[in-house]
Amino acid sequence: MLGPYELTGPVALAPMAGITDAPFRLLCRRFGASIAATEMVIADTQLWTSRKSRPRLYLADDPEPRVVQIAGSEPRQMAAAARAAIDQGAQVIDINMGCPAKKVCRKLAGSALLKNEQQVENILHAVVSAVDAPVTLKMRTGWDPGNRNGVRIAKLAESIGIRGLAVHGRTRACKFRGPVEYETIRNIKSEVGIPVFANGDIVTPAQARSVLDFTRADGVMLGRVAQGQPWIFQEVAGFLQKKCVQPLSIRARRDIILAHLESMYELYGEYRGIRVARKHLGWYCQHLAGAKEFLSLALRVECSSEQIKITKKFFDRLCIDTEATEKHLTPGEPGTWCEQQEKRQPQNRQNLQNRHRLFRSETGRSET
Numbered sequence: 349m350l351g352p353y354e355l356t357g358p359v360a361l362a363p364m365a366g367i368t369d370a371p372f373r374l375l376c377r378r379f380g381a382s383i384a385a386t387e388m389v390i391a392d393t394q395l396w397t398s399r400k401s402r403p404r405l406y407l408a409d410d411p412e413p414r415v416v417q418i419a420g421s422e423p424r425q426m427a428a429a430a431r432a433a434i435d436q437g438a439q440v441i442d443i444n445m446g447c448p449a450k451k452v453c454r455k456l457a458g459s460a461l462l463k464n465e466q467q468v469e470n471i472l473h474a475v476v477s478a479v480d481a482p483v484t485l486k487m488r489t490g491w492d493p494g495n496r497n498g499v500r501i502a503k504l505a506e507s508i509g510i511r512g513l514a515v516h517g518r519t520r521a522c523k524f525r526g527p528v529e530y531e532t533i534r535n536i537k538s539e540v541g542i543p544v545f546a547n548g549d550i551v552t553p554a555q556a557r558s559v560l561d562f563t564r565a566d567g568v569m570l571g572r573v574a575q576g577q578p579w580i581f582q583e584v585a586g587f588l589q590k591k592c593v594q595p596l597s598i599r600a601r602r603d604i605i606l607a608h609l610e611s612m613y614e615l616y617g618e619y620r621g622i623r624v625a626r627k628h629l630g631w632y633c634q635h636l637a638g639a640k641e642f643l644s645l646a647l648r649v650e651c652s653s654e655q656i657k658i659t660k661k662f663f664d665r666l667c668i669d670t671e672a673t674e675k676h677l678t679p680g681e682p683g684t685w686c687e688q689q690e691k692r693q694p695q696n697r698q699n700l701q702n703r704h705r706l707f708r709s710e711t712g713r714s715e716t
């Protein structure tokens with residue numbers, strides 16, 4: 349439970365700036381993500397009408413509970429942002445103290461706040477008392493390996509009235525490097541009574557299971573692994589319920605991808621929609637052999653109908669070429685599919701590294 353909301357399962361989508369927009373959230377929710385916050389919105393509400401921020405606050409299609417994540421460092425501004433988000437339809441406010449992006453930390457927001465526990469307390473108090481809705485906190489394990497104050501922050505948050513935590517098991521200084529400290533997540537979980545979602549480098553259903561077993565967390569939160577495979581939620585949630593879920597056919601994927609493209613054009617308009625769609629097409633294709641030529645075309649087109657046309661053509665071809673192979677993926681033999689998931693693990697790791705590279709080359713900055 350998250351306040352009055354009963355979550356449908358233990359697998360959440362991690363907020364990711366530039367990725368978890370309304371169309372992507374809806375997709376992930378349909379595939380079994382039980383909760384999906386918006387990408388973070390900066391607490392300065394004057395910026396909310398900007399061309400960039402407006403789509404970030406589009407909540408009309410989100411299933412309940414609708415969650416808006418806010419980032420900032422001024423308690424009064426954060427409180428005002430929480431109220432404004434509620435006015436826009438949010439049912440849960442998530443506070444970002446997990447993002448180590450320089451742009452965010454320079455303003456002493458995001459994970460930079462973890463360094464200043466008094467300020468954390470002020471912000472949490474301000475936001476919790478500003479709204480009737482449940483407030484959750486997305487945090488890291490501390491500021492740096494010498495200052496792992498995650499347990500203290502989590503206890504403080506609970507005492508102030510925070511209703512749930514998502515913990516990325518790394519310190520701010522570790523960014524995305526090094527192993528995830530599931531141990532610290534376990535310590536946090538053992539010290540608080542509110543729901544805790546474990547986050548960081550979870551890329552397969554079996555890994556989700558072992559993270560839950562080890563940390564005793566209430567759920568897992570998946571981020572980068574969902575890029576290009578929103579159906580991962582169905583796979584992970586199914587595995588956790590001990591169901592063997594049949595992988596989606598390439599035909600089903602094609603239809604999902606085409607519908608996803610349409611919803612991006614609808615939200616962003618033609619010009620920006622095509623550009624946002626390019627990113628997702630890159631992710632959708634990273635698992636697919638022979639996509640290089642298609643992608644080089646898809647990344648150049650300037651017209652949505654053309655982008656749809658070449659995408660459909662590529663996936664139609666793929667359907668014909670791969671259907672025979674897909675027949676082998678039926679879950680008839682016990683454990684077959686689950687084993688396949690495990691075999692995918694090294695591939696998933698490689699994909700994560702590729703995503704880091706793509707992010708860096710696209711933005712010119714290190715990934716959060």
Ligand SMILES: Cc1cc2nc3c(=O)[nH]c(=O)nc-3n(C[C@H](O)[C@H](O)[C@H](O)COP(=O)(O)O)c2cc1C
Binds near residue numbers: 366417547550716
């Ligand atoms: C491109 C990108 C953008 C992100 N943006 C946010 C954000 O807006 N808010 C936030 O709390 N965390 C953000 N994160 C961190 C993720 O929510 C998550 O904690 C992190 O990716 C670790 O989970 P993963 O290993 O499953 O990806 C972002 C991560 C990435 C890769």
